[in-house]
Amino acid sequence: MSADKPFYITTAIPYANGAPHIGHAYERIVTDAIGRFKRLDGYDVLFVTGMDEHGQKMQRTAEREGLTPQQLADRTAAQFDAMGAVLSCPAGDVVRTTQKRHHLAARELWTRMAAAGDIYLSKYPGWYSVRDEAFFDESELIAGPGGTRLAPSGAPIEWVEEESYFFRLSAYQERLLKFYREQPDFITPPHYRNEILAFVERGLADLSISRSTFNWGIPVPGDERHVMYVWIDALANYITATGFPDPKAERARFWPAGAHVIGKDITRFHAVYWPAFLISAKLALPRQIVVHGFLFNKGEKMSKSVGNVIDPLALARHYGSDQLRYFLLREVPFGQDGSYSHELIVNRITADLANDLGNLAQRCLAMVAKNCGGKVPAAGELSAADHALIAQAIALPAKCRGLLKDYALHAILSEIWHVVGNANRYIAAEEPWAKRKSEPARMQTILYVTAEVVRIIAILVQPFVPLAADRLLGQLGVPGAERMLANAEVSQGLVPGAPLPPPVPVFPRYMGAAGGSNLGAEDRAD
RNA sequence: GGCGGAGUAGCUCAGCCGGCUAGAGCAGAGGAAUCAUAAUCCUUGUGUCGGGGGUUCGAGUCCCUCCUCCGCUACCA
Numbered sequence: 001m002s003a004d005k006p007f008y009i010t011t012a013i014p015y016a017n018g019a020p021h022i023g024h025a026y027e028r029i030v031t032d033a034i035g036r037f038k039r040l041d042g043y044d045v046l047f048v049t050g051m052d053e054h055g056q057k058m059q060r061t062a063e064r065e066g067l068t069p070q071q072l073a074d075r076t077a078a079q080f081d082a083m084g085a086v087l088s089c090p091a092g093d094v095v096r097t098t099q100k101r102h103h104l105a106a107r108e109l110w111t112r113m114a115a116a117g118d119i120y121l122s123k124y125p126g127w128y129s130v131r132d133e134a135f136f137d138e139s140e141l142i143a144g145p146g147g148t149r150l151a152p153s154g155a156p157i158e159w160v161e162e163e164s165y166f167f168r169l170s171a172y173q174e175r176l177l178k179f180y181r182e183q184p185d186f187i188t189p190p191h192y193r194n195e196i197l198a199f200v201e202r203g204l205a206d207l208s209i210s211r212s213t214f215n216w217g218i219p220v221p222g223d224e225r226h227v228m229y230v231w232i233d234a235l236a237n238y239i240t241a242t243g244f245p246d247p248k249a250e251r252a253r254f255w256p257a258g259a260h261v262i263g264k265d266i267t268r269f270h271a272v273y274w275p276a277f278l279i280s281a282k283l284a285l286p287r288q289i290v291v292h293g294f295l296f297n298k299g300e301k302m303s304k305s306v307g308n309v310i311d312p313l314a315l316a317r318h319y320g321s322d323q324l325r326y327f328l329l330r331e332v333p334f335g336q337d338g339s340y341s342h343e344l345i346v347n348r349i350t351a352d353l354a355n356d357l358g359n360l361a362q363r364c365l366a367m368v369a370k371n372c373g374g375k376v377p378a379a380g381e382l383s384a385a386d387h388a389l390i391a392q393a394i395a396l397p398a399k400c401r402g403l404l405k406d407y408a409l410h411a412i413l414s415e416i417w418h419v420v421g422n423a424n425r426y427i428a429a430e431e432p433w434a435k436r437k438s439e440p441a442r443m444q445t446i447l448y449v450t451a452e453v454v455r456i457i458a459i460l461v462q463p464f465v466p467l468a469a470d471r472l473l474g475q476l477g478v479p480g481a482e483r484m485l486a487n488a489e490v491s492q493g494l495v496p497g498a499p500l501p502p503p504v505p506v507f508p509r510y511m512g513a514a515g516g517s518n519l520g521a522e523d524r525a526d
Numbered sequence: 527g528g529c530g531g532a533g534u535a536g537c538u539c540a541g542c543c544g545g546c547u548a549g550a551g552c553a554g555a556g557g558a559a560u561c562a563u564a565a566u567c568c569u570u571g572u573g574u575c576g577g578g579g580g581u582u583c584g585a586g587u588c589c590c591u592c593c594u595c596c597g598c599u600a601c602c603a
Contacts, residue, residue: 198528202600229601
């Protein structure tokens with residue numbers, strides 16, 4: 001496998017001061033699905049996620065909960081690990097910013113940027129509240145008595161100038177614009193590219209990249225009074241995973257990354273700051289920043305005060321992890337915001353998974369089990385209808401590969417299910433059950449064709465519903481080595497006469513919680 | 527305010543550089559079938575393609591304008 005083309009893909013690194021929510025789950029699933037698809041297509045894929053564990057907010061939250069920042073980080077990291085496991089999104093690595101290797105990488109990145117002359121010491125001015133130990137933006141301030149202004153907490157504020165290191169971002173405007181021109185799909189979907197372009201064209205100011213008001217972070221090389229502010233610390237995480245700065249590291253070949261999958265709220269950091277840092281440090285730039293939208297609960301933004309925050313683990317337990325994955329990947333047009341609700345999920349998984357694909361596989365395999373001695377049936381001469389259906393199926397891999405270039409995961413599933421629908425229509429039209437006695441050879445051919453198409457679809461669907469796809473391929477007797485995308489581009493993959501295990505439905509019909517039409521209170525997150 | 531998106535059947539959305547009587551899936555209604563997870567298949571929509579104006583032989587598809595919603599407009603992880 002090491003001879004295959006490397007493809008490095010990451011999720012953003014969640015901030016470790018709270019439990020995962022559905023947005024994290026969505027991002028993890030999307031990234032995993034893309035990674036799995038590339039792997040299916042023969043790439044050597046490194047899928048990395050991580051945790052952002054530094055910063056003042058971590059210190060505060062930990063203090064409030066009577067923990068050390070590290071303990072809080074450990075607890076949250078464990079929660080994210082559990083989520084990854086339940087959602088079938090195993091990461092090749094989880095880089096935590098508190099790890100030694102990451103301190104090493106981030107400090108080296110800083111050092112190189114400094115060597116390039118892009119880092120200087122200056123003052124970071126702002127409204128500071130001693131009581132809150134925090135800076136506030138002008139817009140956050142509230143009116144106090146006598147025309148004074150106060151922090152949001154009501155604490156008094158003062159104008160202070162904190163010493164801070166700055167990155168010469170202003171010097172990178174032209175280089176960034178040139179880069180965006182040369183690599184037009186660097187930011188995708190295109191909608192997000194325009195916003196970044198407009199932002200950079202307006203001009204860039206230097207960036208404050210260190211803090212001295214708290215110490216839970218990576219010490220600045222050569223000046224221990226400062227710790228790195230979030231930008232360099234968090235973004236360097238991506239390169240830490242490749243063994244940076246060791247050029248001989250086993251994973252060095254994975255840099256530059258193929259895709260950083262992120263939420264639309266942090267596009268700027270990844271599309272502007274990160275490339276600028278890398279240019280400064282004379283490192284290669286990632287191939288693409290892949291931006292996804294947000295998820296809303298019945299169209300409403302989820303928030304703890306509204307009480308509609310739902311634990312993704314509860315959703316996975318309730319509907320099934322494949323089901324949740326399928327719903328999110330199929331229902332949300334990639335790059336756009338989406339919404340979820342009990343009704344939407346049940347409709348989707350019932351119609352597409354249980355009724356369309358699940359039932360197609362089951363009706364086909366059950367007939368094979370009963371009428372073909374539990375062996376792959378023999379195909380006679382193929383009719384025009386047989387050829388047409390198979391042709392559609394083996395055309396799917398190329399089609400899907402093309403759509404993946406634009407990360408149109410929903411469109412990929414739509415294409416696959418179009419063929420699923422045609423397969424159901426094919427069976428209905430051919431009526432193999434009516435030919436059991438009159439034309440047994442023809443019946444076998446019909447069942448062979450159907451099973452072939454199911455096989456191809458099962459291969460294609462692996463990145464999206466990995467557990468069910470694995471079971472289905474097992475029921476078709478497809479060996480592990482024959483489950484690549486390339487195996488779905490040719491027909492006659494099933495060997496007539498090969499014995500098959502007794503079929504079991506792969507997508508059980510959603511039966512609902514006993515008496516309940518919605519998630520029970522016990523399934524809600526805090 | 528500036529820049530940029532979006533407004534198409536009950537719901538979610540396709541409709542690229544303008545061209546046959548505007549589509550898909552889901553939901554609803556009627557029917558067929560019975561291999562299968564009561565799953566499947568067929569039939570079924572009088573949609574002002576946000577409003578108005580314009581260009582054109584012809585516009586959902588281009589131009590102008592108005593209405594509505596949304597995003598960005600730098601240090602929040």
